[in-house]
Amino acid sequence: MLTKNAAGVKARKRLCMTVNGRAVEIEIDIRESLLDVLRDRLQFTGVKQGCSVGECGACTVLIDGTPMNSCIYLAAWAHGKTITTIEGLAQDGLLTPVQEAFVDEGAIQCGFCTPGVVLSTTAMVDSGKSFTHDEVRRELSGHLCRCTGYQKIVDAAERALREAATAADESPV
Amino acid sequence: MRGYLPDFDVRVPASLGEALALLAQAPGTLTPLAGGTDLMVVYNAGRLKPTRFLDLSRIDELRGIREAAGAMTFGALSTFTDLRECAAVHRHFPNLVKSARATGALAIQNRGTLGGNIANASPAADTPPSLLAYGAEVELLSVRGSRRVAYDRFHLGYKVMDLAPDELVAAIHVPLPTGRGFHYFRKVGTRQAQAISKVCLAAWARVEGGVVADLRIGLGSVAPAPIRARHAEAVLLGQALATLPIEAAQAALLEDISPIGDIRATARYRSVVTRNVLGHMLRELATL
Numbered sequence: 088m089l090t091k092n093a094a095g096v097k098a099r100k101r102l103c104m105t106v107n108g109r110a111v112e113i114e115i116d117i118r119e120s121l122l123d124v125l126r127d128r129l130q131f132t133g134v135k136q137g138c139s140v141g142e143c144g145a146c147t148v149l150i151d152g153t154p155m156n157s158c159i160y161l162a163a164w165a166h167g168k169t170i171t172t173i174e175g176l177a178q179d180g181l182l183t184p185v186q187e188a189f190v191d192e193g194a195i196q197c198g199f200c201t202p203g204v205v206l207s208t209t210a211m212v213d214s215g216k217s218f219t220h221d222e223v224r225r226e227l228s229g230h231l232c233r234c235t236g237y238q239k240i241v242d243a244a245e246r247a248l249r250e251a252a253t254a255a256d257e258s259p260v
Numbered sequence: 261m262r263g264y265l266p267d268f269d270v271r272v273p274a275s276l277g278e279a280l281a282l283l284a285q286a287p288g289t290l291t292p293l294a295g296g297t298d299l300m301v302v303y304n305a306g307r308l309k310p311t312r313f314l315d316l317s318r319i320d321e322l323r324g325i326r327e328a329a330g331a332m333t334f335g336a337l338s339t340f341t342d343l344r345e346c347a348a349v350h351r352h353f354p355n356l357v358k359s360a361r362a363t364g365a366l367a368i369q370n371r372g373t374l375g376g377n378i379a380n381a382s383p384a385a386d387t388p389p390s391l392l393a394y395g396a397e398v399e400l401l402s403v404r405g406s407r408r409v410a411y412d413r414f415h416l417g418y419k420v421m422d423l424a425p426d427e428l429v430a431a432i433h434v435p436l437p438t439g440r441g442f443h444y445f446r447k448v449g450t451r452q453a454q455a456i457s458k459v460c461l462a463a464w465a466r467v468e469g470g471v472v473a474d475l476r477i478g479l480g481s482v483a484p485a486p487i488r489a490r491h492a493e494a495v496l497l498g499q500a501l502a503t504l505p506i507e508a509a510q511a512a513l514l515e516d517i518s519p520i521g522d523i524r525a526t527a528r529y530r531s532v533v534t535r536n537v538l539g540h541m542l543r544e545l546a547t548l
């Protein structure tokens with residue numbers, strides 16, 4: 088592997104980040120995208136490579152809780168950050184309410200876009216904000232799905248948001 | 261797949277001073293890298309010419325939105341999401357919020373910056389028309405000092421800017437509009453999200469005693485760079501809302517624009533639609 092580039096500059100870097108609750112330390116090539124590192128080096132294959140230009144949303148991960156396209160995000164930028172991939176949601180085989188909502192609404196067909204959409208929906212739920220139908224559609228508009236026609240995805244996101252709001256109302260203050 | 265560049269290098273200065281010093285060492289050899297939502301796309305496609313980058317992401321001095329002395333200052337690293345989520349931006353500059361919402365989709369808005377949108381110098385960028393409408397100024401910094409350029413004189417041609425190789429876009433200053441204001445923003449693209457503009461028009465007007473006392477119209481995607489519609493503005497200034505010369509303004513607009521045909525739209529489409537959007541804007545203004 089290349090350790091210095093043609094200009095004699097060190098092209099490798101030690102990257103420390105938290106992925107799905109675990110501290111990760113890995114030597115990376117500064118040219119690698121976060122998608123490359125998560126998927127090919129750390130085997131989080133739930134992070135999908137689609138368009139590679141930030142348009143399809145399949146590679147979406149949460150960086151410090153914020154949805155980002157990992158394909159156009161340099162791995163080096165993740166230093167010191169907390170990353171959540173789809174593998175980080177379910178705990179001990181128990182799906183999160185957002186994942187349950189996608190299953191219940193039948194919002195998954197081939198599944199390629201699903202990790203990204205579920206993560207973006209998770210960020211919406213975690214924000215604690217409420218969203219109108221149009222806002223939900225807009226928030227998810229960076230995810231391309233070639234199967235569902237989107238209706239069931241929007242239904243699932245709205246269900247997840249509704250259920251989270253109800254749970255928040257019922258929880259003791 | 262990605263065309264890995266053999267001498268790819270990223271410098272990561274921890275402060276603004278360090279960044280400016282690095283830029284000054286060999287002007288033109290380091291390319292600023294902000295959110296990367298333009299640069300990384302070209303990089304992934306293997307078409308990126310520069311190989312050495314100056315990563316701005318650690319420079320906190322370039323962040324933040326502040327209000328002072330009758331103007332709002334946006335650090336160059338302000339993201340579209342920062343604009344969308346700032347209450348004062350909603351209050352004073354609704355067109356900027358609409359521009360930010362119309363840019364890409366959420367994940368792009370979370371990462372892409374205002375400075376990058378300007379310095380990428382795409383004629384189709386979506387915040388420039390709003391910045392032109394609001395009379396923004398760009399603050400440029402180098403080791404030689406700081407200077408301010410009126411944004412409507414910043415773009416000099418296709419991807420040509422009044423920006424020296426050792427300079428960074430540090431901030432964007434926008435004067436707070438006063439008086440009875442009218443704000444209009446319209447982006448025409450193939451879909452609501454993730455579509456590059458075929459035509460984009462933003463306008464701000466101040467109305468006094470039923471007359472157009474002040475007016476700026478910014479246009480995107482209809483010239484080699486974002487432009488003011490100065491001919492159309494001249495026809496409308498001083499006119500009464502009740503008798504706005506809409507057709508004369510539309511005719512004058514044709515002298516402002518020089519659209520081309522490309523994969524997104526034909527030149528004729530752009531010219532007809534820009535006229536129509538201007539007509540829509542003026543009919544709305546007339547009802548103020």
Ligand SMILES: Cc1cc2nc3c(=O)[nH]c(=O)nc-3n(C[C@H](O)[C@H](O)[C@H](O)COP(=O)(O)OP(=O)(O)OC[C@H]3O[C@@H](n4cnc5c(N)ncnc54)[C@H](O)[C@@H]3O)c2cc1C
Binds near residue numbers: 140301316365374375
């Ligand atoms: C899927 C997708 C959809 C998009 N949709 C839209 C859209 O609808 N509308 C739109 O306008 N844009 C769109 N974009 C383009 C892009 O997101 C914006 O132009 C964004 O503002 C770029 O900012 P950045 O920080 O990511 O720039 P970068 O990629 O980091 O840089 C862009 C350019 O600006 C220069 N630069 C950056 N910061 C500075 C600075 N402070 N001083 C000097 N030079 C600087 C860089 O050297 C580079 O040339 C889209 C991009 C993608 C990937």
